[in-house]
Amino acid sequence: MTAPTMTSRSPTSTQRSSPRSLSTARSTSSTSTAAAAPAEDLKSFDAEFVKVDRATLFDLILAANYLNIKGLLDLTCQTVADMIKDNTPEEIRKIFNIKNDFTPEEEAEVRKENQWAFE
Amino acid sequence: MGMAATRLTDDLLVEILARVPAKSLARFKCVSKHWLGLTFDRSHRRRLPQTLSGFFYSSAGEECFLESPVHFTSVEGSRRPLVRTSSAFLPSHRRVDLLDCCNGLLLCRWYEVSARADEFRYVVCNPATEKWVVLPDSGQAGEVGAARLGFDQASPHFHVFELVEQEFFSPDFPVYLIGVQVYSSESGRWVHNEKAWDEHIRLANRQSATVFLNGHLHFHTYDGESRQCLAAVDTEGETWTDFRAPGGLDGGHIQQSQGRLHYANFHQDEDARVVRLVVHVLEDYDSKEWILKHSVETSYLSGGTHVLDLNVDFHLIAVHPECNLIFFTAGWDTTFMCYNMDSRRVKVICNLEDGKPPYLPYVPLYTELPSLHT
Numbered sequence: 342m343t344a345p346t347m348t349s350r351s352p353t354s355t356q357r358s359s360p361r362s363l364s365t366a367r368s369t370s371s372t373s374t375a376a377a378a379p380a381e382d383l384k385s386f387d388a389e390f391v392k393v394d395r396a397t398l399f400d401l402i403l404a405a406n407y408l409n410i411k412g413l414l415d416l417t418c419q420t421v422a423d424m425i426k427d428n429t430p431e432e433i434r435k436i437f438n439i440k441n442d443f444t445p446e447e448e449a450e451v452r453k454e455n456q457w458a459f460e
Numbered sequence: 461m462g463m464a465a466t467r468l469t470d471d472l473l474v475e476i477l478a479r480v481p482a483k484s485l486a487r488f489k490c491v492s493k494h495w496l497g498l499t500f501d502r503s504h505r506r507r508l509p510q511t512l513s514g515f516f517y518s519s520a521g522e523e524c525f526l527e528s529p530v531h532f533t534s535v536e537g538s539r540r541p542l543v544r545t546s547s548a549f550l551p552s553h554r555r556v557d558l559l560d561c562c563n564g565l566l567l568c569r570w571y572e573v574s575a576r577a578d579e580f581r582y583v584v585c586n587p588a589t590e591k592w593v594v595l596p597d598s599g600q601a602g603e604v605g606a607a608r609l610g611f612d613q614a615s616p617h618f619h620v621f622e623l624v625e626q627e628f629f630s631p632d633f634p635v636y637l638i639g640v641q642v643y644s645s646e647s648g649r650w651v652h653n654e655k656a657w658d659e660h661i662r663l664a665n666r667q668s669a670t671v672f673l674n675g676h677l678h679f680h681t682y683d684g685e686s687r688q689c690l691a692a693v694d695t696e697g698e699t700w701t702d703f704r705a706p707g708g709l710d711g712g713h714i715q716q717s718q719g720r721l722h723y724a725n726f727h728q729d730e731d732a733r734v735v736r737l738v739v740h741v742l743e744d745y746d747s748k749e750w751i752l753k754h755s756v757e758t759s760y761l762s763g764g765t766h767v768l769d770l771n772v773d774f775h776l777i778a779v780h781p782e783c784n785l786i787f788f789t790a791g792w793d794t795t796f797m798c799y800n801m802d803s804r805r806v807k808v809i810c811n812l813e814d815g816k817p818p819y820l821p822y823v824p825l826y827t828e829l830p831s832l833h834t
């Protein structure tokens with residue numbers, strides 16, 4: 342896979358993330374012709390690969406989606422899912438930079454319908 | 461940190477949310493109107509984890525030759541159903557009896573308008589997609605003690621089990637389980653198998669809940685010495701196992717919660733005055749060893765009033781599939797309640813007035829199945 346032709350289309354995310362994406366792409370892309378590495382080596386490679394800050398992780402999701410690399414998309418989305426699964430709604434808003442557009446009454450209503458998930 | 465996150469499209473957000481547990485997703489509905497909308501959106505929700513949304517039940521009113529209306533109550537007590545509860549989307553019928561609900565699918569007895577009074581066919585349907593299928597006749601000549609549904613996310617195909625009993629001979633002679641008929645939606649056929657045990661077992665309660673787990677249907681039985689057991693049969697009707705259930709008073713209830721088999725029943729203290737609700741869990745399925753999980757006095761559950769008659773005053777409905785909540789009805793007026801095993805808090809949800817068991821827990825299924833059609 343050749344990188345330089347990609348960067349011209351979407352400079353912000355792919356330019357910053359390309360070098361890391363490529364090494365994963367080479368090991369997980371279905372078009373790779375390299376010999377398959379042992380499963381444990383690939384698994385620990387994947388685990389190390391996603392040990393990055395959250396901003397980079399989101400960049401990787403965008404890059405994987407844009408470059409259509411399913412293995413990378415699965416890995417990065419699963420990593421973010423594991424990171425956020427115990428968070429409160431307020432913590433989620435901070436991570437994703439979301440404004441709470443519920444009124445207090447509306448939020449209380451939704452919370453009441455899903456009360457079991459908060460206990 | 462925020463910049464890349466805000467550029468995530470809805471599809472990418474759903475890719476992430478599809479991988480969180482159902483309990484987390486339920487909390488995230490409070491994040492914003494947009495996120496709440498994602499969970500309701502028709503194209504996204506089939507990818508998102510679903511959880512218990514309510515219970516189907518029948519009315520205690522008149523039935524016989526009238527259609528038994530099917531009711532629905534949500535987990536927090538609203539009668540506003542998420543899916544259409546009327547069986548109007550099924551082919552025209554004289555009557556529909558709800559038999560079982562499993563991971564979003566319903567099993568019903570369907571009585572055609574022109575059929576004889578006792579002639580019915582089984583129908584399996586998905587109320588969320590309004591798709592259904594009428595099953596071929598099982599050709600079962602013997603007595604069907606119970607019919608139940610087996611379906612889980614492991615396969616797009618479902619199975620229907622008919623537990624076959626000996627013919628009723630006399631009140632003194634117990635009716636033993638002699639075999640099973642299993643329908644597979646993959647083959648479109650029924651297979652019949654005789655029970656492969658030496659000992660006699662019989663169905664404990666024709667209306668009791670069953671659990672489909674690890675490819676086996678689990679159901680309550682009594683063994684030859686009238687001890688409470690659980691039996692399990694696979695989808696070919698070939699492999700049968702049975703194992704002891706935690707002893708106690710009659711009326712045990714199995715349910716699957718958090719991936720494990722739970723068994724709830726009532727125990728009477730030695731002084732025979734205090735009755736407890738006791739919950740055991742099978743932490744390690746293969747060991748068949750039940751571990752005590754929780755115990756609480758029934759008087760605490762019913763708000764201090766002494767429970768006079770367990771059969772009338774209490775009816776266990778379900779353990780929440782994702783957390784330690786027990787749903788039950790209490791009292792002659794069927795007050796629908798829940799009890800949190802972690803916080804030990806009891807909550808009255810609503811009054812079900814005309815409800816009668818079985819109350820079937822419902823988890824919506826928004827994916828399309830190949831075996832169902834309109």
